[in-house]
Amino acid sequence: MRISVIGAGYVGLTTAVCLAEIGHTVCCADNDERKLTLLRCGQMPFFEPHLEEIVSRNCSAGRLRFETTETAVTGVQAIFICVGTPPLENGDADLSAVANVARTIGQRAMGHCLVIEKSTVPVQTGQQLKRQLQLYASKGLQCDLVSNPEFLREGSAIEDFFHPDRVVIGVENEEAAAQMQEIYRPILEQSCKCPVHTECAQRRKPAWIVTDTNSSELIKHASNSFLAMKISFINMVADLCEAVGADVTKVALGMGMDPRIGPAFLNPGIGFGGFCFPKDVQAFVRIAEKAGCDFSLLKEVERINKRRIDRFVEKIRRELWVIRGQKIAVFGLAFKPNTDDVRFAPAIELLHTLVREGAMVSAYDPQATEKARAACPDVRYCSSPYEAAQGADAILITTEWEEFSKLDWRELKKLVARPLVLDGRNMFSRAEMTARGFDYISVGRQSVSSMGQVHSASLEHGALPDVELTLSSKLPRAAKIERG
Ligand code: UGA
Secondary structure, eight states: OEEEEEOOSHHHHHHHHHHHHTTOEEEEEOSOHHHHHHHHTTOOSSOOTTHHHHHHHHHHTTSEEEEOHHHHTSSOSEEEEOOOOOBOTTSOBOOHHHHHHHHHHHHHOOSEEEEEEOSOOOTTHHHHHHHHHHHHOOSOOEEEEEEOOOOOOTTSHHHHHHSOSEEEEEOSSHHHHHHHHHHHHHHHTTOSOOSSOSSOSOOOOOEEEEEOHHHHHHHHHHHHHHHHHHHHHHHHHHHHHHHHTOBHHHHHHHHHTSTTTOSTTOOOSSOOOSSSHHHHHHHHHHHHHHTTOOOHHHHHHHHHHHHHHHHHHHHHHHHHSOOTTOEEEEEOOSSSTTOOOOTTOHHHHHHHHHHHTTOEEEEEOSSOHHHHHHHOOSSEEOSSHHHHHTTOSEEEEOSOOGGGGGOOHHHHHHHOSSOEEEETTOOSOHHHHHHTTOEEEOSSBOOBOTTSOBSSSTTTTTOOTTOOEEEOTTOSSSOOEEEO
16 A cells, blocks of 8 residues: 655654555655655664664665655555644643644645544544644545554564554544555554564464544553553552562562553553653643543652652662762663653653752763753763763662663672662662672662661561562462562
8 A cells, every 4th residue: 555654753653664564655754854864864863673674674675765744645545644742831732743734634635545643642633633634625635534543662663563462443434444454454464574573472463443533542542541550550559668668579470460450560660751651641631621520540640750750869868868979870861771762761850850969970871872961961971881880879770771681790899989779670689789799779679778777667667677588480370479
């Protein structure tokens, strides 16, 4: 099928290259000329595993090209709108880019065309879009409006495209549903070759969910908000664990084994970030408000998340006593591993706080350094974790990059001024870090500070602070907790 994708950002570019990879002829458009030039030269505007090789392969095969929006909206059978919907001051999604694209499509496209809204938008946007398309249709455009929310995660977006759990579409008629099915057929049938794995472990066919456009739009916001809620929930449980002397990892394990809860998104830490969860939760609260529903549950999710950095800084302060003048090494800047995206990244907020408090911060990230430098210039950016750790009074782990699980801690111990790790992502266990000679503070797991104080109320309540709990692997169904 001849398809255009408008917007060459994280969602649009991934969607465009993957549609080309499954055999469609795709034109990817953006109004940023600089980005188009980069892409035509085979350079990626952001880091996403496997993206570059797929762009290169499909451009060479003639299935993928990069054009302006005006050119892209003509002569195609389907147009995916994947432009940004950033938050406005009041928390609403800014739909101006979506509206501009709709106007361009209306003014330039001819004949029959599917217009597919993939940007994350408030419920009822599809209806507005349809109206806009009709109002500006000057060349006899006949279009069907489809909502097709995306569930790709940055860092594993290509894999997610090829192995989705579900494909959701919101349509107004059966013809549009049939055309969407045609577009996604190789994915729905799992008949295409996945570019990520040589042998795909998962060949499960995704669920095909057909709804009205309003429900489809709600599915996206409700899904992201629910996941954010799960993270804030486990973060509160982590705080409680610290207060009473329990281990959140074990609590999450025990909870997650209930299939009604599930183990995913129960990792506590310094909070959720990125361009999706924070803005989508905010937008969902506003959507509900406008519809007369008080979604204060989600306001609390936001509030809990905003407090995560303050809480982490309190731990740093407790360890270092005075933050001003201390050398602090920060490992990880991206909002999560395998991306260079620092938008609403907790690590960046932490950098700002530490700099404001007068710390001398050295930071390292495998991919996000340049974007972090632009967001927070008053930090020394290093080309390795070892350089960042030189003379440090504390090492902070703020993004769980796999690279950090392979660090040479013996070497790091020689480099630092003080062997102290504050792990905001629970990458390690206290036992292993203590064996490496480091004081170790993490999230929601009982921690003993270098001052010999237990960071929980457990001592007051007479619990044993130093007990490590291990889960017996021999008992898969009835999990048993043992004292190790
Ligand atoms: C999220 C959703 O997972 C995707 O399904 C959705 O398509 C996407 O938003 C979007 O709307 O475009 P993404 O923002 O790429 O994807 O990242 P996630 O993997 O969901 O992580 C979001 C944040 O939550 C990260 O900062 C991560 O560190 C944090 N997180 C995640 C936790 O703190 N704990 C967890 O257990 C899981």
